[in-house]
Each structure stands twice: as structure tokens, then as C-alpha cells.
Amino acid sequence: MTTPSLARRVAAERRPEPAPPEAASRYVNQWVEPEAIGRERVPAFVLILKTRGCYWADLKGCSMCGYSKDTLGRSATPGELAAQLQHAVRHYRGEPYVKIYTSGSFLDDREVDPASRLALVRTFSGARRLLFETLPEFPTDATLGPLKDEFPGELEVALGLESTDPTILRRYINKGASPDEYLAAADRVRSLGARAKGYLLLKPPYLTEEESVEDVVRSIGAAAKHFDALSINPVHIQNGTVVEWLYHRGRYRPPWLWSVVEGLRRGAVVRGPSRLVSFPTAGGLHRGPHNCGECDAKVLAAIREASLDQTFDGLDDLDCACRPEYSALRRLEVLGVEA
Numbered sequence: 001m002t003t004p005s006l007a008r009r010v011a012a013e014r015r016p017e018p019a020p021p022e023a024a025s026r027y028v029n030q031w032v033e034p035e036a037i038g039r040e041r042v043p044a045f046v047l048i049l050k051t052r053g054c055y056w057a058d059l060k061g062c063s064m065c066g067y068s069k070d071t072l073g074r075s076a077t078p079g080e081l082a083a084q085l086q087h088a089v090r091h092y093r094g095e096p097y098v099k100i101y102t103s104g105s106f107l108d109d110r111e112v113d114p115a116s117r118l119a120l121v122r123t124f125s126g127a128r129r130l131l132f133e134t135l136p137e138f139p140t141d142a143t144l145g146p147l148k149d150e151f152p153g154e155l156e157v158a159l160g161l162e163s164t165d166p167t168i169l170r171r172y173i174n175k176g177a178s179p180d181e182y183l184a185a186a187d188r189v190r191s192l193g194a195r196a197k198g199y200l201l202l203k204p205p206y207l208t209e210e211e212s213v214e215d216v217v218r219s220i221g222a223a224a225k226h227f228d229a230l231s232i233n234p235v236h237i238q239n240g241t242v243v244e245w246l247y248h249r250g251r252y253r254p255p256w257l258w259s260v261v262e263g264l265r266r267g268a269v270v271r272g273p274s275r276l277v278s279f280p281t282a283g284g285l286h287r288g289p290h291n292c293g294e295c296d297a298k299v300l301a302a303i304r305e306a307s308l309d310q311t312f313d314g315l316d317d318l319d320c321a322c323r324p325e326y327s328a329l330r331r332l333e334v335l336g337v338e339a
Contacts, residue, residue: 016073024050025083028070028103033279035097036308037129044097045127047088051076051111054104056135056176062160063174063205066238067103081116089123096128106132107143107157114146121150131156131197136177136185144192155194156229159185162201163215164222172204174242179222186226198227202234202263202289203255205243208333209326212255216263221270229275232263234289236282247287257283257291257299258326261315264303268312277307292322 028048035044053071054061061068076084092098100120102111112120124130130151139157147155161182162173169175186196200219203212220230234255237247246252260278267276280303282288284296291299299318306312 016069016071018074019050019072021080024072024076024080025087026050027084027088030088030091032093032095034304034308036310037097039310041308042097042128043095044099045092045095045124046099046101048101048103049076049081049084049112051081051102051104053102053111054135055108055110057104060174060176061241062162063172063242064201064235064238066241066244069238069240070103075110076112078113078116081112082119085120085123092124094126097131098124098127098129099131100124101133105134105138107134107138114143117143118146118150121147125151125153127153129154129156129195131158133158133160135160136181139185139189139192139194141192144189144194148193156197157189157194158197158199158231159189160201161186161198161219161223163204164219165215168204168207168215172206173201183223183226186223190226190228195228196226197229197231198223199231199233202232202259204235205246205252208330209256209259210330210333213259213262213266213330217266217270220263220267220274220276224270224272224274227274229277230267230271232260232267232276232278234260234278234280234283236280236285236288254287255289256326257289257296257303258323260289260303261299261318264306264312265315275310276312278303279307291326292320295320295322 028050030047032043032045035042050072052075053068057068100106104111106112134157136159159182162175163169164179166179169179186198189196200216202216216232223230235243236254237244243252260280264278280289283300284290290296302314302318306315
């Protein structure tokens with residue numbers, strides 16, 4: 001399991017030095033990706049701002065998260081955030097879905113000050129839906145209320161729940177909050193008139209493939225009534241993380257794409273009215289969720305289509321010569337036999 005000393009050491013190693021002003025006027029990245037609002041497919045404008053990042057990453061950090069490497073190593077000033085926004089909007093073409101990420105919590109004043117949050121929301125006020133991420137302690141009437149007043153469309157608040165199992169969340173993922181705190185935050189977000197989206201981690205370190213599938217399906221069932229949408233996020237190996245430390249020592253393999261398929265198929269049965277999606281990062285790469293390499297593109301396309309259309313029956317038709325190997329691996333794991 002993750003020891004506190006290992007987590008703190010890894011967190012310290014991945015923390016960047018405070019950046020000079022000239023490095024703070026440019027955002028991390030921007031792109032457009034396919035999404036859906038209800039049954040309608042729409043393009044989504046994605047923007048990653050360069051801020052101080054997640055405060056928890058400075059203390060211990062989650063075992064799979066290396067996003068702190070893309071941060072300033074200090075808080076961004078309002079002027080620096082305004083400059084990043086000015087550069088970013090040049091690429092905005094009126095996409096109806098906008099996603100703003102900060103490698104942490106958009107509602108944390110240390111990452112994005114309240115005035116800058118309002119400016120960002122006003123800039124994209126023509127969009128139909130605007131998503132941002134936060135830790136569970138930050139969504140309140142004081143933080144969300146002003147944004148609701150400025151944004152006529154839907155606000156969507158994403159929370160990294162990861163698992164509803166408190167042991168997995170605390171000891172394996174190294175989260176700083178409990179499942180109950182995340183579920184309460186989702187309920188609070190919805191009571192304040194915003195949508196709540198939950199991220200569920202597939203294959204945290206120290207879990208087998210079998211245990212990971214069971215955990216994500218169980219978590220979907222337990223979390224569904226609290227969230228408008230749930231996303232299965234299979235682990236990809238990021239630099240400067242505990243997962244990477246294990247990977248380089250042959251003690252971790254990213255999840256099979258078959259596990260994503262299984263999570264979606266079984267999760268669709270217990271999700272209730274919640275939207276269920278998965279858009280694997282680094283899919284098909286050795287450091288990301290992958291199968292044998294021959295079928296990866298086909299399986300990833302099917303996962304994307306099922307997520308966008310919310311029709312999961314097509315996943316039953318997927319097959320490849322590597323699928324029996326995957327099934328055998330899971331059976332061996334149940335028996336406690338090393339492959």
C-alpha cells in the first residue's frame with residue numbers, strides 16, 4: 001500500500017519551482033473534443049489553465065495524479081489569468097459545451113480568485129453548458145451562487161470521487177476526503193441548481209483487474225443517485241506519481257480496455273437515470289489503458305460511441321483473440337495465482 005513517506009516524497013519531487021511572470025501568461029493546453037448534451041452530439045471546447053494547482057497535491061497527492069507538473073508552483077495573479085484567457089478565447093468558436101480545468105479546484109480561491117472566476121464564466125456565457133472540477137469542500141452557495149447568476153446555461157461541477165469504498169479511497173488512492181464527503185458535495189451542488197458529475201477511477205494501484213471492475217461497478221450503483229453523470233476514468237501512468245513508481249518496478253499494469261467495456265456494460269444496469277461515460281486518456285498506449293494492440297482502436301471507438309449515444313448493447317459484440325487471455329487473467333486473480 002502507499003506509505004505516507006512515499007506519497008510525500010513523490011509529491012515533493014513533482015512540485016515545480018515557482019514560475020516567473022512570463023511563464024504565467026500562457027495556458028497549459030486547449031482543444032476541441034466530441035461530447036453530448038442529452039442525446040445531441042456537440043463539440044466541446046476544453047481549456048486547461050496554468051494555476052497553482054491542487055493544494056492536496058502539495059501535501060500528499062493522489063497516487064495516480066501527476067497534474068501538478070503542469071502548474072505554476074504558486075498562485076496565478078488576476079492579471080496572469082486574464083492574459084491566459086485572452087490567448088485562449090482566440091481559439092473559441094462558439095462551442096456549446098465548455099470545460100475549464102486548473103489541474104485542481106476551480107472553486108479554490110488560491111487557484112482562481114473570485115473575480116477571475118466571474119470573468120471566465122462571463123466569457124463563455126453563450127455556451128449551453130460549462131464544466132469545471134473541484135474538491136468537495138469548495139462547492140458552496142458563496143462560490144457557486146455568483147457563477148450561477150452570471151451563466152444562463154447549465155453549470156456542471158465535476159468531483160473526483162474515484163471510489164465509494166473508503167479503504168480504497170484513503171489507502172490506495174490517497175484521497176484527502178471520504179466518499180461520504182464527495183456524495184454530500186454532489187447533493188449540495190445539485191441543491192444549488194448545478195449538475196454534478198463524478199469521476200470513478202478504474203484500477204487504482206494495489207487492486208487486481210477483477211477487483212477494479214467490481215469496485216467501479218459497485219461505486220456506480222452507490223453513487224448514481226447523487227450524480228447527474230458518472231465517468232469511468234481508467235488509470236493512465238502520469239509522470240511523478242506513485243503509480244509510475246510501481247510501473248517502473250513491474251508492479252503495475254494499466255487496465256485492460258476490456259475492463260472499461262465490462263465496467264460500462266455492468267454499470268449501465270445500475271446507473272439509474274445518471275449518464276454513464278468513459279473517454280480513456282492515452283487509450284491504446286503502453287502507459288494507458290490497452291489490450292493487445294490489434295483491437296485497441298476498435299474497442300476505443302466502441303467505448304466512445306457508447307458513451308456519446310448512451311447505448312451500450314454494441315459493446316456485447318466486441319471480440320478479439322486477446323479476450324480469452326484477459327478472461328483467464330481475471331480468473332487467476334480470483335484464485336490468487338500470479339499470471
